[in-house]
Structures are given as C-alpha cells and as structure tokens.
Amino acid sequence: MSEHTADVPSAYVRDKRTPPPTREELRARIPGWGADLDPADRPSHPKLDYAPDTTGAHWHFPERQPEKWPREHSIEHAFVTPVFGTAQPPRALSGVIRRFSYARYSEGRVGHWMLLILADRVDAVEHHLESFLTRRPDIPITETGIRSEVTHAGLRSRFGDGRTDWRHQLLDPVVVVGPWIAAAGLSYRQGRKLVRALRR
Amino acid sequence: MVYRGPYKIRVEDKDVPPIEHPNDAIVRVTLAAICGSDLHLYHGLMPDTRIGHTFGHEFIGVVEEVGSSVQNLAVGDRVMVPFNIFCGSCWFCARGLYSNCHNVNPNATAVGAIYGYSHTTGGYDGGQSQYVRVPFADVGPVKIPDWMHDEDAVLLTDASATGYFGAQLGEIAEGDTVVVLGAGPVGLIAAQSSWLMGAGRVIVIDHLDHRLEKARSMAHAETFNFAHYDDIVVEMKKQTDHLGADVVIEAVGAEADGSFLQHVTGTKLKLQGGSPIALNWAIDSVRKGGTVSVVGAYGPVPNAVKFGDALNKGLTLRMNQTPVKRQWPRMFEHVRNGYLTPRDMVTHRFPLEDIAEAYHVFSAKLDGCIKPLVLPSAA
Numbered sequence: 001m002s003e004h005t006a007d008v009p010s011a012y013v014r015d016k017r018t019p020p021p022t023r024e025e026l027r028a029r030i031p032g033w034g035a036d037l038d039p040a041d042r043p044s045h046p047k048l049d050y051a052p053d054t055t056g057a058h059w060h061f062p063e064r065q066p067e068k069w070p071r072e073h074s075i076e077h078a079f080v081t082p083v084f085g086t087a088q089p090p091r092a093l094s095g096v097i098r099r100f101s102y103a104r105y106s107e108g109r110v111g112h113w114m115l116l117i118l119a120d121r122v123d124a125v126e127h128h129l130e131s132f133l134t135r136r137p138d139i140p141i142t143e144t145g146i147r148s149e150v151t152h153a154g155l156r157s158r159f160g161d162g163r164t165d166w167r168h169q170l171l172d173p174v175v176v177v178g179p180w181i182a183a184a185g186l187s188y189r190q191g192r193k194l195v196r197a198l199r200r
Numbered sequence: 201m202v203y204r205g206p207y208k209i210r211v212e213d214k215d216v217p218p219i220e221h222p223n224d225a226i227v228r229v230t231l232a233a234i235c236g237s238d239l240h241l242y243h244g245l246m247p248d249t250r251i252g253h254t255f256g257h258e259f260i261g262v263v264e265e266v267g268s269s270v271q272n273l274a275v276g277d278r279v280m281v282p283f284n285i286f287c288g289s290c291w292f293c294a295r296g297l298y299s300n301c302h303n304v305n306p307n308a309t310a311v312g313a314i315y316g317y318s319h320t321t322g323g324y325d326g327g328q329s330q331y332v333r334v335p336f337a338d339v340g341p342v343k344i345p346d347w348m349h350d351e352d353a354v355l356l357t358d359a360s361a362t363g364y365f366g367a368q369l370g371e372i373a374e375g376d377t378v379v380v381l382g383a384g385p386v387g388l389i390a391a392q393s394s395w396l397m398g399a400g401r402v403i404v405i406d407h408l409d410h411r412l413e414k415a416r417s418m419a420h421a422e423t424f425n426f427a428h429y430d431d432i433v434v435e436m437k438k439q440t441d442h443l444g445a446d447v448v449i450e451a452v453g454a455e456a457d458g459s460f461l462q463h464v465t466g467t468k469l470k471l472q473g474g475s476p477i478a479l480n481w482a483i484d485s486v487r488k489g490g491t492v493s494v495v496g497a498y499g500p501v502p503n504a505v506k507f508g509d510a511l512n513k514g515l516t517l518r519m520n521q522t523p524v525k526r527q528w529p530r531m532f533e534h535v536r537n538g539y540l541t542p543r544d545m546v547t548h549r550f551p552l553e554d555i556a557e558a559y560h561v562f563s564a565k566l567d568g569c570i571k572p573l574v575l576p577s578a579a
Contacts, residue, residue, distance in 0.1 A: 009443075010442065011443045011444075011487075016441065017441060018441070019375075020374075020376075020400025020401065021400055021401075026395070026400070029420065030395045030420050032395065033395050033398075034395075034396070034397075034398050035396045035537075036396045036397045037397065037398045039371060039372075042397070042530075043526050043527050043530045043531075044296070044523065044527070047296075048295040048297070049295060049296040050294060050295050051294070051295075052288075052289065052294035055288030055289065055339055056272060056336075056338045056339040057287060057288030057293070057339055058271065061303075062221075062223070063223075063269070065220050065221040071306055072306070072307070073306035074308050076309040077309055081303050081304055081305060082287075082303050083287065083304050083335050084304070084305070084306045084323065085319070085325070086220060086323070087250075087253060087325040088251070088319070088323065094250075098319075102307070107308055107309060107500060110502065113499075113500050114501075116248040117501075119248070120247065120248065120249055120250070121244075123251045124204070124205035124251055127204065127252070138204055138208070140208060143209060143210045144560060145209075145554075145556035145557040145559055145560030146560060148557035148558075148560045148566060149564075152557070152566040152567040152569075153567045157566040157567055162407055162425045162427045162428065163457075163565070164407045164426075164427045164457050164458070165457045167460055168457075168464055168467075169564060171468050172564075175206060175207065
C-alpha cells in the first residue's frame with residue numbers, strides 16, 4: 001500500500017486494509033469453524049435439486065382428502081389441493097367475508113388480505129359475544145397472560161436492558177382493551193336509546 | 201391452546217384430531233416451542249387467523265395413530281416434525297423446495313403449508329396442544345436419534361434449521377464479514393452457522409442486552425446494541441472500513457424494533473405488513489454487490505422496503521421459508537459434534553396450562569426470555 005493511501009478506508013482503494021484472521025486463528029477460537037466451507041457442499045445447494053425419489057413419497061399425485069364442506073381456496077390454484085387443513089371452517093358474518101375474499105380476489109390484490117383481516121376482527125367480536133352466552137366467557141385478564149407481569153419481573157425487565165420497545169408497548173393495552181371499551185360505550189348508548197324509545 | 205383474538209389465548213378442550221387422509225399420522229406432543237413468528241399471529245398481524253386456531257409449528261412427539269398408507273412410521277415412534285407440511289411429489293418438492301409445496305395449502309399459492317400458522321398457510325391446527333394431525337407422515341417426520349436431546353430436537357424443527365438456512369442463503373465465502381440482525385433464536389444459530397461456512401467476522405445486532413450477551417457466549421460474535429448508536433447503519437459502515445458487510449442476515453421479521461413510526465404503522469395500525477426496518481437496515485448495511493439473506497418472517501401484506509437502494513447497490517437478495525428436512529442430516533452432525541448448540545438458547549419452560557403467560561412473557565420480552573418451551577400435560 002502506498003504511503004499516501006494508508007489512511008484511506010478500504011472502500012476507496014483496491015484491497016481491504018485489514019485481512020481477515022487466518023484459518024488457524026479461527027479454528028482455535030471457534031468450534032467447527034469452516035466445517036461447511038465449500039459452498040457446493042451445503043445442504044441447500046443447488047437451490048433446485050431434482051431428487052424426487054428421496055422424499056419418501058410413494059405416489060405421483062396424492063390421494064385426495066375428502067372435502068366435507070366447499071373448501072375456500074385461492075383462485076390462483078387450479079383446484080382445492082389434495083390435502084388441506086380442516087380447522088375452523090368459515091362461519092357467520094366473518095365466514096361470509098372470508099368466502100367472498102377468496103372467491104373474488106387473487107393473492108396479488110391487497111383487497112384480498114384487507115378483507116381477511118377485517119374478517120378476523122369480525123370473527124373475534126362474534127366469538128367474544130357468543131362466549132358471554134356460555135359458562136366460559138372471555139376474560140381478557142387471564143387470556144392476555146398479564147399475570148406474568150408480576151411473576152416474571154414485568155417492571156425490572158423493561159429497564160436497564162437497553163431496550164427501545166417500551167415506547168410502542170405502551171400502545172398494547174390500547175390495542176387489547178380499546179375495542180372492549182368502545183363496544184361497552186356503544187352498547188350503553190344503544191341500550192339507553194332503546195330504553196327511552198320504550199318509555200315513550 | 202386456542203387463539204381468542206389479538207393478544208388473547210386460552211387453553212380449551214378439543215377433540216383428538218382424526219385421520220383425514222390415508223397418509224396422515226396423529227402425534228401426541230411431548231414438547232413444543234413458541235416461535236418468534238407465532239407472535240405475528242398472536243398480535244393479529246397475519247391475515248386469516250381464525251378464532252379457535254391452535255398455534256404451534258415447533259413440536260416433537262410420539263406417533264399415536266397412522267393412516268392406511270403410512271409405511272415409514274409406526275405407533276410408538278418418537279418423531280420430530282418439520283414445520284413445513286409437504287407432499288414430496290409436486291414440482292417444487294421434487295426439486296427440494298419443501299417449504300414451497302403446492303399440494304397442501306389451498307388458501308394460497310405463494311406460501312406452503314405450516315402447522316398452526318393461520319389459514320393463510322393452510323388451516324392446520326398446530327402443536328401447542330396434546331395431539332396434532334401430521335399429514336404426509338411418510339414424507340415429513342423423522343424418528344428422533346437416540347443420542348439427541350429432546351430440546352435440541354424440538355429446536356431443529358424450525359428455529360435452528362432456519363438460522364442455519366439463513367447462513368446458507370448468504371452464500372458466505374471464506375473471510376467474509378457477516379452481520380446478523382436479531383439475536384433471537386434464529387439469529388443466534390445463524391451466527392454460529394456463519395462461522396461454519398467460513399466467516400472471518402460475525403457481528404450481531406439487537407437492542408436487548410441479555411440477547412446480545414447470549415450472542416457473545418453462544419456464538420462468539422461481536423455485538424452491537426443499536427439503541428446505543430444514533431444510526432446503526434453508519435456504525436456498521438465504520439466497522440467495515442466503509443465497505444459495508446459482505447453478507448447481512450435478516451433474522452428479525454415483521455415486528456422489528458428500531459423505528460417507532462414503522463413499528464406503529466406496521467404492527468399496531470396494520471397500515472403495512474409489519475415493520476420493514478430490519479430489511480431496510482440490511483439493505484443499507486451490506487456492501488455494494490453483497491448479499492442480503494432474509495429469514496425473518498413476513499406475511500403477504502406489502503411493506504415499505506427500500507427496493508431502489510437494493511437495485512442501485514447491485515445486491516443479491518435471497519430468502520425463503522426453510523426447507524427444514526433438507527437441512528437435517530448435516531445439522532444432526534453439527535449438533536452431535538457440538539458445533540451447533542440449539543438448547544443453549546432455551547430460557548423458559550412453561551406447562552401448557554400457563555401458555556397465556558408464556559406468550560405474554562415472550563411477546564413483552566420479560567425476564568430475559570429468549571426461547572420458551574411448552575410442556576403439554578399429556579407428555
């Protein structure tokens with residue numbers, strides 16, 4: 001390196017100013033250093049590795065799983081895949097929204113995903129309301145696991161660890177409790193209107 | 201466990217899942233884990249996450265029942281199950297892209313199927329439970345080697361395999377400087393794996409000191425707490441003599457901290473698909489012509505990513521969900537030799553009955569939590 005470029009950072013000259021540690025240094029310090037040194041001898045090389053006889057499949061196309069209800073599916077698929085999950089079939093208003101989203105929009109449309117998120121929120125409201133008609137109503141205090149703030153050092157964990165997320169964590173209670181307060185307020189208002197109407 | 205809406209879960213009794221396809225198995229779960237990506241579901245970030253869904257894609261267990269066409273497993277076998285559900289016979293599986301199987305997820309073509317990860321990934325209930333349906337039992341699960349510790353086995357079903365895969369996606373060459381964003385379970389193994397692939401320097405970035413301490417002790421990495429710097433990207437340029445890192449591995453995903461605005465718009469208001477700040481730091485911190493490996497989890501909703509800088513820097517962007525089973529034979533050797541030490545990351549073990557607390561501890565990062573395991577009561 002010429003004398004007048006000695007202080008110039010590597011990015012501005014031909015070679016790195018500081019060579020990496022030697023193999024011997026690294027092997028002495030790091031267990032297993034270089035065990036996968038050859039890029040061509042790593043498990044996911046090459047990316048596409050045609051080896052259909054090694055997968056364990058003993059079929060060309062899988063037998064089709066029985067479809068117990070019209071299974072919603074992406075319109076980018078040619079058909080319902082031969083195997084699929086059967087958890088939580090679509091139901092109620094949220095189910096109508098989900099079915100419409102799958103039937104109308106491809107995965108490439110933001111509207112598809114926004115409708116599914118809307119359906120998720122409607123689904124939550126439906127289930128919360130239904131839970132109050134059962135012997136096991138939703139209880140946010142237990143379901144949020146907030147007890148662990150006491151049992152797992154809630155206060156101490158948030159200070160002295162360099163963390164920056166405490167600012168947006170302040171919003172978490174709003175996300176969790178906000179809809180409940182809004183629902184309670186709306187119910188009170190509508191209930192009052194109803195009572196007044198009945199008195200007339 | 202069942203999901204009851206954003207930030208809310210509880211334990212409920214469900215029927216033991218039935219065999220629904222001749223190549224199904226029913227597995228009794230003996231050990232499960234909560235993955236950082238489960239928090240995206242828990243926070244209501246993943247579209248089509250239905251009330252009543254059982255999460256959990258990291259689990260091991262014992263085969264309880266097998267379908268009529270199952271040949272490779274028998275009742276009583278102890279198995280570890282990759283988080284991907286895959287058929288082994290579609291165009292993609294035939295070429296080793298097990299995480300991109302086309303025969304298992306009717307809800308989307310862009311993503312394969314994953315246990316307990318919403319209907320966007322196929323609508324399968326997951327393994328944070330006592331029993332789980334395992335499709336394609338002849339293709340996915342593997343009997344747990346006698347010598348392997350259960351906690352290593354459960355961590356190999358996703359977090360560790362994903363960290364190792366992330367290092368491979370980086371196409372690390374001997375002597376490279378590798379920056380790993382995130383000192384969570386995936387980042388810790390990505391850092392360990394980077395050394396195996398010949399890195400000359402491994403730097404791990406996070407904002408949680410206890411995780412950075414783990415990165416130093418477990419992965420022999422240099423560490424930087426981004427909260428201590430005005431601009432961590434500038435610091436990375438200084439650290440690399442203004443070149444930038446040869447490889448950056450993004451092991452954070454859609455709920456990255458580091459930008460209050462991005463976090464609130466993405467994860468609280470859902471105006472974008474989570475916070476892309478870690479992706480943008482990766483693009484900014486890597487050198488021109490370098491490689492960004494993305495194994496942090498993102499959903500289908502778009503993000504505000506600095507794609508122009510990736511173009512102008514001539515970057516190679518590599519990413520995928522991990523084809524877990526493809527990693528296992530080599531990873532088993534590395535675990536046996538002590539080169540990869542997954543169970544060193546485990547900080548908490550919760551009974552299934554306390555899973556609401558487990559999620560809150562992990563989500564709020566209380567009590568030095570890095571990796572929580574879940575023990576079903578039937579185990």
